[in-house]
Amino acid sequence: MTSLSASHRVSSTIAPPPALRFEGVTFSHEDKVLLGPCSFTLDGIGPTLVMGPNGAGKSLLLRLAHGLLSPGQGKVSWSGGTPPRQAMVFQQPVLLRRSAVANLIHALAVNNVPRRERGKLALGALERFGLAACAKTPARLLSGGQQQRLTLARAWALSPQVLFLDEPTSALDPAAIKAVETAVHDFHQRGTRIVMTTHDIHQARRLAGDVLFLSGGKLREHTPAETFFNQPVSPQAQAFVAGELVE
Amino acid sequence: MENNAFYVALSLLFSLDAALFQIVMLSLQVSLLAVLIAAVLGFPLGAAVALWRFPGRGGVIVMLNALMGLPPVVAGLMVYLLLSRAGPLGELGFLFTPGAMVIAQVVLVLPILAALSRQKVEEMLGEYREQFVSLGMSRARMMPTLLWDARFALLTVLLAGFGRASAEVGAVMMVGGNIDGVTRVMTTAIVLETGKGNLPLALGLGIVLLTLVILINAGAYMVGELTRRRTG
Numbered sequence: 163m164t165s166l167s168a169s170h171r172v173s174s175t176i177a178p179p180p181a182l183r184f185e186g187v188t189f190s191h192e193d194k195v196l197l198g199p200c201s202f203t204l205d206g207i208g209p210t211l212v213m214g215p216n217g218a219g220k221s222l223l224l225r226l227a228h229g230l231l232s233p234g235q236g237k238v239s240w241s242g243g244t245p246p247r248q249a250m251v252f253q254q255p256v257l258l259r260r261s262a263v264a265n266l267i268h269a270l271a272v273n274n275v276p277r278r279e280r281g282k283l284a285l286g287a288l289e290r291f292g293l294a295a296c297a298k299t300p301a302r303l304l305s306g307g308q309q310q311r312l313t314l315a316r317a318w319a320l321s322p323q324v325l326f327l328d329e330p331t332s333a334l335d336p337a338a339i340k341a342v343e344t345a346v347h348d349f350h351q352r353g354t355r356i357v358m359t360t361h362d363i364h365q366a367r368r369l370a371g372d373v374l375f376l377s378g379g380k381l382r383e384h385t386p387a388e389t390f391f392n393q394p395v396s397p398q399a400q401a402f403v404a405g406e407l408v409e
Numbered sequence: 410m411e412n413n414a415f416y417v418a419l420s421l422l423f424s425l426d427a428a429l430f431q432i433v434m435l436s437l438q439v440s441l442l443a444v445l446i447a448a449v450l451g452f453p454l455g456a457a458v459a460l461w462r463f464p465g466r467g468g469v470i471v472m473l474n475a476l477m478g479l480p481p482v483v484a485g486l487m488v489y490l491l492l493s494r495a496g497p498l499g500e501l502g503f504l505f506t507p508g509a510m511v512i513a514q515v516v517l518v519l520p521i522l523a524a525l526s527r528q529k530v531e532e533m534l535g536e537y538r539e540q541f542v543s544l545g546m547s548r549a550r551m552m553p554t555l556l557w558d559a560r561f562a563l564l565t566v567l568l569a570g571f572g573r574a575s576a577e578v579g580a581v582m583m584v585g586g587n588i589d590g591v592t593r594v595m596t597t598a599i600v601l602e603t604g605k606g607n608l609p610l611a612l613g614l615g616i617v618l619l620t621l622v623i624l625i626n627a628g629a630y631m632v633g634e635l636t637r638r639r640t641g
Contacts (some may be wrong), residue, residue: 257537
């Protein structure tokens, strides 16, 4: 595997993303409140790790922030009014039935990148993520780890100001997990705000700048990583960090 | 020997009988053109029904599914009424021409292509939807991407449409008229020869028709398999 060391020089930096504000956001399904009401503001570039047990509402929170879902009540807004350029990496890579490079070119095309620039940007992103040799390979014939790297390369090519990642490593082996974490680091270096869910507390310790901790659909705390792992404020987070089984 | 259908079929083929050649070519031209037109209209229609939510959508889906079983003679009758001298399009003088046969077959094939492509595109959309919304794609922008990514499934759908077009006799008989050298295709020729009692020739034509359909399906299957293996 090609190593994705941090020694890669980060070529361009990204305009700082506007603040993301959740105000009393609630999401329900069939009269059952699955998330909220929850309020918080993200204004740095994180990485913000969204943590909590299964069913806590981590993925919902990410989808609401990215605009894939609309809140039942409350408001999700970006300071300045216009949403920034953003991308999302899913737990299961969603790739088109085309070659690796065609997947990237498609993403660039729908984002109105001029035709002349698409090929160069796509190949550059593939190269950065160690996929240049598989440019012509059908995306769905790549290994699981390569597929997830391809979705990261696709996001990279789009130069997002905000990148959402939903449990991006839960189906991967350690080498592939390392590649994803290196990529997250590279995005961070470039100035992209990272918002990522994980259930792996060790991964969170490695990556987190700040932590949003959810349990039972409620936001229990939003604290800097150091505080969260050393002196968590909420009883639920204390139990979670202590390794107890939290619902 | 002369009464053996296989002998008749083979001798028709190997003697490159001019009349037979013309019948076969017209059959292919009419059905392929009809399938092409139906695909150009039906695939985007199917994809649109899969993509957009609108009042009466359920009714449209039921209608498309039901029309897959439209009896060819009913399609023929509709096109006949439309194209007859007194009909709204009578001025065109299309009745009893190959053009009328193409129109009738489009009417038969369009619902098949639209209904089946709707199913395929909707399945694929279920898998792609979040990624598409994440990329900021509008529904109109999703359509070409979905149609291209469903290309292997749509090739099979296309074959189903071609099968329907090349096999039917009722509609082309009514609007074409089975005129020798002008609108006679394989199916109408088979009906005619059977009626005349010339069963070996009818059966011979049947074998030619069947062989052609098998060859086209085999070709499409191989193209599909090869590309599927290459693209995953």
